[in-house]
Amino acid sequence: MPKEYRTIQEVAGPLMMVRGVEGVTYNELGEIELSNGEKRRCKVLEVDGTNAMVQLFENSAGINLDSSKVRFLGRSMELGVSEDMLGRVFDGIGRPIDGLPEILPDERRDINGLPMNPAARVYPAEFIQTGISAIDGLNTLVRGQKLPIFSASGLPHAQLAAQIAKQAKVRGTNEKFAVVFAAMGITFEESNFFVNSFKESGAIDRTVMFVNLANDPAVERISTPRMALTAAEYLAFEKDMHVLVILTDITNYADALREVSAARKEVAARRGYPGYMYTDFAQIYERAGRQVGKNGSITMIPILSMPEDDKTHPIPDLTGYITEGQIILSRDLYRKGLQPPINVLPSLSRLKDKGIGEGKTRGDHANTMNQLFAAYARGKDAKELMTILGEAALTEIDLKYAEFADKFEEKYVSQGYDTDRSIEETLDIGWELLRLLPRSELKRINDKWLDEYYDK
Numbered sequence: 114m115p116k117e118y119r120t121i122q123e124v125a126g127p128l129m130m131v132r133g134v135e136g137v138t139y140n141e142l143g144e145i146e147l148s149n150g151e152k153r154r155c156k157v158l159e160v161d162g163t164n165a166m167v168q169l170f171e172n173s174a175g176i177n178l179d180s181s182k183v184r185f186l187g188r189s190m191e192l193g194v195s196e197d198m199l200g201r202v203f204d205g206i207g208r209p210i211d212g213l214p215e216i217l218p219d220e221r222r223d224i225n226g227l228p229m230n231p232a233a234r235v236y237p238a239e240f241i242q243t244g245i246s247a248i249d250g251l252n253t254l255v256r257g258q259k260l261p262i263f264s265a266s267g268l269p270h271a272q273l274a275a276q277i278a279k280q281a282k283v284r285g286t287n288e289k290f291a292v293v294f295a296a297m298g299i300t301f302e303e304s305n306f307f308v309n310s311f312k313e314s315g316a317i318d319r320t321v322m323f324v325n326l327a328n329d330p331a332v333e334r335i336s337t338p339r340m341a342l343t344a345a346e347y348l349a350f351e352k353d354m355h356v357l358v359i360l361t362d363i364t365n366y367a368d369a370l371r372e373v374s375a376a377r378k379e380v381a382a383r384r385g386y387p388g389y390m391y392t393d394f395a396q397i398y399e400r401a402g403r404q405v406g407k408n409g410s411i412t413m414i415p416i417l418s419m420p421e422d423d424k425t426h427p428i429p430d431l432t433g434y435i436t437e438g439q440i441i442l443s444r445d446l447y448r449k450g451l452q453p454p455i456n457v458l459p460s461l462s463r464l465k466d467k468g469i470g471e472g473k474t475r476g477d478h479a480n481t482m483n484q485l486f487a488a489y490a491r492g493k494d495a496k497e498l499m500t501i502l503g504e505a506a507l508t509e510i511d512l513k514y515a516e517f518a519d520k521f522e523e524k525y526v527s528q529g530y531d532t533d534r535s536i537e538e539t540l541d542i543g544w545e546l547l548r549l550l551p552r553s554e555l556k557r558i559n560d561k562w563l564d565e566y567y568d569k
Contacts, residue, residue, distance in 0.1 A: 292508025
């Protein structure tokens, strides 16, 4: 039976100091029992001799320093995992919130996971089809990759996240595919949107959802992505599934980290965020990947809204260092009515070359991708020139490029949130657009592919 302590010294926000403790370790889980019998969970943040600073998972209202008791449970926070988690909705610390009973776990796992040995990693190389042309065609997602979406407040990243979760698949195999969806600090309305959208499309049957609402404790937000990744690791490496993990919104997670850090009176770094935020992000992001000898994989799409639309803000900045590229949503394209408003030029998938080509997508993919990027960039320049100097100052070929840029945004990028395009459809739309330009302009495409597709 764990020893009980009645030595709570002080409570400050989400933190509590307990004196005279023995054998308590960092990250250990604890239980506070109030005088009315109510129990709340906490975890050890710091041990200094016989003093332990603990962090509460629920609010601190009603904790009486004299009559409340604390028990330390001798283990860190765990999640009970089983295949029955698929189709279920949990809160940020793994309790069911879908009105169904608790699951019967096959095993219990520490939510902090174990770091993956770099030597045991397999290089990501298989294509994942999201059904979204701007991602599949130009910034391809590869199995085992971490590809964040940089959004901003008011942009439709929730619709894009739901679309990817519903449509993503590993092609040409009958291997099992699952989605683990973790939402941090979202509104009740957004939470309803995700749950209903997964139920309507039937995607809920292969999805595990962890939802931490904006009015839930900030401390709970810090455990939400770890809960999700623990479930993903079990499904991927024990049940051989290909798991896509979508985390939204990392900005809310970082703000919770800052709130707890400020309560601990730690010295703040950039913009008030703790200096260890980079390490903390890495502990989350680096749990994605593939392992030697295991069929399953974890692919991750973290979504973050950039404060003030600023790419250099610490949250997108640190995320960019750890992950392999980024998909950037643009406010200008959103105003133009593009759905989704993905700005393909600054977006990048660093592993896209590994997941495309013969046997993965199609032989002409790499060539057409490069040509579409180049033509769109030149078209954008031509349009800027047109704005400054007027249409009359442009050459005939510049006008063609300007027309190409408009058509590219309208047909290729803007496809709506319900259209699921196969990679062949995406590539064919690309060729349709490239035919707006004279063949002599398509210098980045091999003649073999031009003969096969351009002259069709």
